[in-house]
Amino acid sequence: MNRVISFFMAVVAFFSALFGGGGSQSYFKNEYTIPESTSEYKQLDTTPKEDWNAEYIWDNSDGxxxxxxxxLRKTVEITQAPETLTAYISADSKYWLYINGEAVVFDGGVKRGPTAEDSYYDEVEIAPYLKNGKNVICALVWYWGKDKNFSYTDSGKAGFIFEASSIISDQSWKACRNTAYLNKKFASKSNFRLPESNIYYDATKELGDWLSPDFDDSLWENATANGKGGCAPWGKLYPRGIPMLKDYGLKDYLNSDSYKGQTFKSKKLITLEMPYNAQCTPYIKIEAPSGKKIRIFTKNTWLGAVSDIYITKDGEQEFEALGWFNGQHITYEIPSGVKILELKYRETGYDTAFSGLFECKDEKLNTLWQKSLRTLYITMRDNFMDCPDRERAQWWGDVTSEMAMSMYALDANSYLLYQKGVASMLGHIDPNTNVLQTVVPIGEELYELPVQQLAGICGFRTYYLYTGDRDFLNGVYDASVNYINLWTIDENHLVQHREGSWDWMDWGKHADTTAIENAWYYYALSAIKNMAQVLGKDSAEIETKMNEIKAGYASLWTENGYKSEEVKTPDDRANALAVISGLAEEDKYETITAVLESTENSSPYMEYYVLEALCQMGKYDTAKSRMLKRYEKMISDSDTTLWEKWSKHTGTRNHAWSGGPLVIMSKYFAGIRPTQAGYTQFVIKPQISAPDTVKCTVPSVKGYIKVTETKTDSSFTLDASVPGETEAIIYLPYSDGQTVKLNDSVIYENGSFAETDNIKLVGAEDGFIVFSVSATQSTQLHFEAVNQ
Incomplete structure (x- = not known):
């Protein structure tokens, strides 16, 4: 009966939270300080470590x-503690490291999967934790062991390896299974997509203070050694390539004080509030009798996310559920007779700095940009994810959007996560098929969504444009060509439909499969052609295919827009892709604009490309109006992240692909985007149609690009910070007869330009006067266009 009541209470709480909220308009802004300088661009190290002396260890079970x-414990004597010492550590699946009772690594390791057979290792500086004399190294290792999931490759055998000079994991270590963590048949099971299980911890079965250097482990068995690093089944060990997780420390919830000191007479559900949706591990400190069950969950639990159960021991105690979940509202089910002493959470996440900004007078746009940023960050950890709750999977359509968002919002550490994902994708290619998998790593059979992979190839070009990393381009080129050659072009000069593992165009409705697929295919061909030009490779075959598809696509044109016979009316996604791929000529833009003004088939995933198309056609106000209309509910809702679909009740509440507006606002409304690889040349082309002030910061690989753009009824002012070793093409909104000043000196008046060494007049274009600024070092510019 108690189980039934508990379940009923949880369901009531969930649906109350799910359908409640929203309320009146509330605007959201992340609180962060942009670092003084941008971080250095780095390339991923993909060289495996092969000189291991340490062995994988476990207990005497088969693992x-x-x-x-x-x-696991190891006691070592050190005569003179070193000034520096790197430990190389890997585990299937995760580990927590402690030295002399002090936490060193929280949630170490990266989900297996650089290839289908291999693993990653961490590099950890441990010298600050060592001392002269006796030192005790402890590791808590969690083996998932689920061979079917969407984000991890199971080796089939638990293992931990540690090597720091002469300190190595071997049979001299002590091992003991942590009996407090229970593996309950139903309570521990998470949904089939996740490799992680729910946490079920029984404090009455604890081993004692085993992390203490003084703990007596003499009754523990010696570890069993199972082979040196690089051996099967764990395979080669590649550097993790990405930073160790950022630990923000234990924090009080916003309403923790409301419950401190309370003891409930009957079971009670209490919901703790965080300032935003975050990856976290919940913590509780209580005074309780033995055997009380505390459940901890979020709104996401009922969509398949993990949850926690804690069984109390007698007396004062504390517990932190080490398996992370995410949420903005954390619910604790507190039994009667339990006194609450503290309620906290530990936020952890990918170590990257919020480095971009977009602000204007419209708080709805500001909120949408900031929620997009928060959504991006919560979908980053071991890999880019579609969502941090239901799947945690590296779906490549999501990753392509996340990469573009990171270019406008995060520091260069974020680029490593994309590089790691690409390396994993390349590492999973079967040479017999040449298929680029859409979800990697994955504990399933090969998984391909063809249109997401085509989008991914386009993303390779985007990454090169923003970073200038020619080595990256060289690494993906052959795989891109091999994949594109899997399609066959038919007698109608259109591709034969490729279903892949899942015949999916988009979550939205009325998808025009023929028009969408062929536009993506042409767009990917265009990207490969560009790659070939950069790398000095022959693109003749690619160009032939492009010409064929262009001819075939022309047959889909109607007086109302592009449309195949599969649909009754033109689809917004197909027509948007026709624009951004280059299939649509400018004489078709007005018709296509009408389609995008009247048709709303796309999901938030494809909406990004619809908005991109409108901006490429110069329809910025239309893009802004559509953006505000379609995202209206997400903007006004109390959720701090964006939903998978247009309704919060039909998908996850934190889906990476929904953040495309972040890119659109910085790239087009503020107008900052590279025109040559690596920002050696870029444009600043503001699109402000009504009096407003727009502030934007873009963390480019050359340094920060910062603008403040102010439009009044009679003037336009542009303050810009231009990084060194770049050429900025400045589009200054201008009306005939206005005077243009730069840093308070007139440079253009009555058709006359006062040329300087580093600033040249390019010309006039569609309401802009255009200047070229060559900056050998960081340069501050103050442009004014004012009436005479």
Missing amino acids: SEENVWMC
Whole structure:
């Protein structure tokens, strides 16, 4: 009966939270300080470490059991503590490291999957934790052991390896299974997409203070050694390539004080509030009798996310559920007789700095940009994810959008996560098929969504344009060509439909499959052609295919827009892709604009490309109006992240692909985008149609580009910070007869230009006067266009 009541209470709480909220308009802004300088661009290290002396260790079991937590200890004597010492560590699946009772690594390791057979290792500086004399190294290792999931490749055998000079994991270590972590048949099971299990911890079965240097582990068994690093089944060990997780420390919830000191007479659900949706591990400190069950969950639990159960021991105690979940509202089910002493959470996340900004007078746009940023960040950890709750999977359509968002919002550390994802994708190619997998790593069979992979090829070109990393382009070129050659062009000069593992165009409705697929195919061909030109490769075959598709696509044109016979009316996604791929000529723009003004088939994933098309056609106000209309509910809702679909009740509440407006606002409304690879040349072309002030910061690989753009009824002012070793093409909104000043000196008046060494007049174009600024070092510019 108690289980039934507990379940009923949880369901009531969930649906109350799910359908409640929203309320009156509330605007959201992340609180952050942009770093003084941009971080250095780095290339991913993909060289495996092969000189291992350490061995994989576990207890004396065969290591195949699912959801096992193992405690490992090693005591070492050090005559003189070193000034620096790097530990090389890997585990299947995760580990927490402690030295002399002090936490060193929280949630270490990266989900397996550089290839289908291999693993990653961490590099950790441990010298600050060592001392002269006795030192005790402890590791808590969690083996997931789920061979079917969407984000991890199971080796089939638990293992932990540690090497720091002469300190190596071997049979001299002590091992003991942590009996407090239970593997309950139903309570521990998460949904099939996740490799992680739910946490079920029984404090009455604890081993004692085993992390203490003084703990007596003499009754523990010696570890069993199972082979040196690089051996099967764990395979080669590649550097993780991405930063260790950022630990923000334990924090009070916004309403923790409301419950401190309380003891409830009957079971009670309490919901703790965080300032935003975050990746976290919940913490509780209580005074309780033995055997009370505390459940901890979020709104996302009912969509398949993980949850926690804690069984109390007698007396004062504290517990932190180490398996992370995410949420903005964390619910604790507190039994009667339990006194709450503290309620906290630990936020952890990918180590990257919020480095971009967009602000204007419209708080709805500002909120949408900031929610997009928060959505991007919560979908980053071991890999870019579609969502941090239901799947945590690296779907490549999502990754392509996330990469573009990171270029306008995060520091260069974020680029490593994309590079790691690409390297994993390339590492999973079967040479017998040449298929680029859409979800990698994955504990399933090959998984391909063809249109997402075509989008991914286009994303390779985008990444090169923003970073200038020619080596990256060289690394993906052959795989892109091989994949594009899997399609066959038929007698109608259109591709034969490729279903892949999942015949999916978009979540939205009325998808014009023929028009969408062929536009993506042409767009990918265009990207490969561009890659070939950069790399000095022959693109004749690619160009032939482009010409064929262009001829075939022309047959889809009607007086109302592009449309195949599969649909009754033109689809917004197909027509948008026709624009951004280059299939649509400018004489078709007005018709296509009408389609995009009247048709709303796209999901938030494809909406990004619809908005991009409107901006490429110069329909900026239309793009802004459509953006505000379609995202209206997400903007006004109390959720701090964006939903998977247009309704919060039909998908996840934190889906990466929904953040495209962040790119649109910085790239087109503020007007900052590269025109040559690596920002050696870029444009600043503001699109402000009504009096407003727009502030935007873009963390380019050359340094920050910062603008403040102010439009009044009679003038336009542009303050810009231009990084060194770049050429900025400045489009200054201008009306005939106005005077243009630069840094308070007249440079253009009555058709006359006062040329300087580094500033040249390019010309006039569609309401702009255009200047070229060559900056050998960081340069501050103050342009004014004012009436005489």
